[in-house]
Amino acid sequence: MDVRGHLDLLLLATLQRLGEAHGYALIAELRSSSDGVFDLAEGTVYPALHRLERGGAVTSVTDRTAARPRRIYRLTGAGQTLLADRRTQWQVFAEGMRKIIGTVPARPAGPANPAVTW
Amino acid sequence: MDVRGHLDLLLLATLQRLGEAHGYALIAELRSSSDGVFDLAEGTVYPALHRLERGGAVTSVTDRTAARPRRIYRLTGAGQTLLADRRTQWQVFAEGMRKIIGTVPARPAGPANPAVTW
């Protein structure tokens, strides 16, 4: 599933819920919490975390006590603010979408429509 | 509002609802129907329509009877299929987002949402 434009929100929200996490754990958490909808590639997540850290939304420390060195991320104050902002943006966006396409959010998983690819 | 990744769905859904429309009208309709959330630049919409037409999802005819020549778009059969597919994708996506960030887009009390046919 393409997460274009909403990756930061997903990562920030998950980080907030977990308190702290390393990249690999974030990927696993997003996959399981979304029931497989968000199965993000490492090449998607790691650069995004670096970007967020450059932007000051998260900080990281290296945990060398683990079996393998891990980079543990957590939200900063600015990250909390950014998250709140992104959350609001998402809600406005989703509500706008609802108005245009008039869909009901929840729906039992059914067979996917045949993919149309060009 | 950034529509990254969902522009096609917005355009196709609006075209389906209107039956047919020219680009400028689509922009106006998206702005008003979304209560100002989606205020798209022409430089966003026209190239997207061209892309959709190249892909076979819409066709256009030039209306020369209007005050100014307009390009009238309408959905093709493939466009209907694409729209249904994108709609499903959106619902899966929005439901995934709900699971991660834990919010449901607020819906005003009122008539049930229009039935969505698959």
Next chain:
DNA sequence: GCTCAACACCTAGGAACCCTAGGCATAGGA
């Protein structure tokens, strides 16, 4: 002992997409 999956991190490069920033032209109201 060997192999393979899972864990855990990383980057380069490209493709897609959208937005900015213009341009062109006509009609009508201030």
Next chain:
DNA sequence: TCCTATGCCTAGGGTTCCTAGGTGTTGAGC
């Protein structure tokens, strides 16, 4: 006359994400 609204268009760039690799360790199963 000037400005706004209508109506179309494209070039170019920036952001973002994904593909496709790479590195190395640990542990389970054969």
